[in-house]
Amino acid sequence: MRGSFQQHSLRLKWSIVTSRLLLEGDPMETLSTYAKIKTIAELEDVEILTSSLDDLLWVLLGVEEQSDATILWFYLPGNASMDDSHIKGLIDYLIDLAEQLGLAMLFESSTEQERNWNEQWEAGIEPFQWGSFWITPPWSDQNPPQNTLPIVIHPKMSFGTGTHETTQLMLSLLETLDLKGAHGVDAGAGTGILSVAAILLGAKSMLGFDVDHWAVNNATETFAANGVDTQCTILQGGFECLEHVDSCDVMMANIHTRVLLDGAPALVEACHSKGSLLLSGLLVSDESVVIQRYQSLGCTLRATSQQNDWLALHFECPTKKHGS
Numbered sequence: 001m002r003g004s005f006q007q008h009s010l011r012l013k014w015s016i017v018t019s020r021l022l023l024e025g026d027p028m029e030t031l032s033t034y035a036k037i038k039t040i041a042e043l044e045d046v047e048i049l050t051s052s053l054d055d056l057l058w059v060l061l062g063v064e065e066q067s068d069a070t071i072l073w074f075y076l077p078g079n080a081s082m083d084d085s086h087i088k089g090l091i092d093y094l095i096d097l098a099e100q101l102g103l104a105m106l107f108e109s110s111t112e113q114e115r116n117w118n119e120q121w122e123a124g125i126e127p128f129q130w131g132s133f134w135i136t137p138p139w140s141d142q143n144p145p146q147n148t149l150p151i152v153i154h155p156k157m158s159f160g161t162g163t164h165e166t167t168q169l170m171l172s173l174l175e176t177l178d179l180k181g182a183h184g185v186d187a188g189a190g191t192g193i194l195s196v197a198a199i200l201l202g203a204k205s206m207l208g209f210d211v212d213h214w215a216v217n218n219a220t221e222t223f224a225a226n227g228v229d230t231q232c233t234i235l236q237g238g239f240e241c242l243e244h245v246d247s248c249d250v251m252m253a254n255i256h257t258r259v260l261l262d263g264a265p266a267l268v269e270a271c272h273s274k275g276s277l278l279l280s281g282l283l284v285s286d287e288s289v290v291i292q293r294y295q296s297l298g299c300t301l302r303a304t305s306q307q308n309d310w311l312a313l314h315f316e317c318p319t320k321k322h323g324s
Helices: 043-051 084-101 117-123 165-174 193-200 213-225 257-262 264-269 284-295
Strands: 011-013 034-039 059-065 070-075 107-112 128-130 133-136 149-152 183-187 205-210 232-236 248-254 271-283 300-307 310-316
Touching (some): 034 084, 043 070, 043 084, 084 107, 133 193, 149 193, 165 193, 165 248, 165 271, 165 300, 165 310, 193 205, 193 213, 193 232, 193 248, 213 232, 257 264, 257 271, 257 284, 264 271, 264 284, 284 300, 284 310
Parallel strands (some): 133 149, 183 205, 183 248, 205 232, 248 271
Antiparallel strands (some): 034 107, 059 070, 128 133, 271 310, 300 310
């Protein structure tokens, strides 16, 4: 079966944005009161909006796609209860942001009391095959198909459970590379799924980093669950984690377009001469600006891959002047 984790009653796509939920214990457990924001809009517009959230006190827990609308679930850290002013502030923020982005979106708000996200999430999840990979939650007892490479992922709050188009695009691009003995970097590692996949395809070591401590914990768990914890390292931080990396064979970055643009020099500089640079997290509409940015740094576009409105790019990094 090729596709995403199957949600029988509804499909929940969890996405983490600028502000992440930083709570002790498992943030997918019952959390108190939520803001439920309903919008009727194109999915691409919803993706653009959620990718642009910034300087927001609220935490976006997830996006629920229903048959007639899209629900944005928010949580307000530090407030056991919220009043109308909190909700109005959130709605005003979303309206202003949508207008700035030129998105035709209307919003309706309501609140919902405690919900156990783990119970609802796990109830409808099944393993699935993507390319040569068999991606499975740890509680599944289904045997992987013959000749597949199993990856155990606990679908928590970190991005990279294998369900999103960008993760699948990156997995597909990885399969086109000769990774035997390679040393790689996974920028914005999330769950660490891409690092695990690279090791299974023959890479010798992977260094991942993510700005969120929850993602670091999740990736550490993923590496242990897949028996690659001696080959994979995860750091908390941003592009400063690349300061001492200048010769990786494959660089992977599945992050927002604006971060791909801002971080382009650091990503390219960390690569070995002629190293592979795989990028995703960008919409088809961002293709030209991203390609131009990386070509200006001497990269050569080798392949593009598209799934729905999402795009992945494979660049070959330039030869370094010092001959590395």
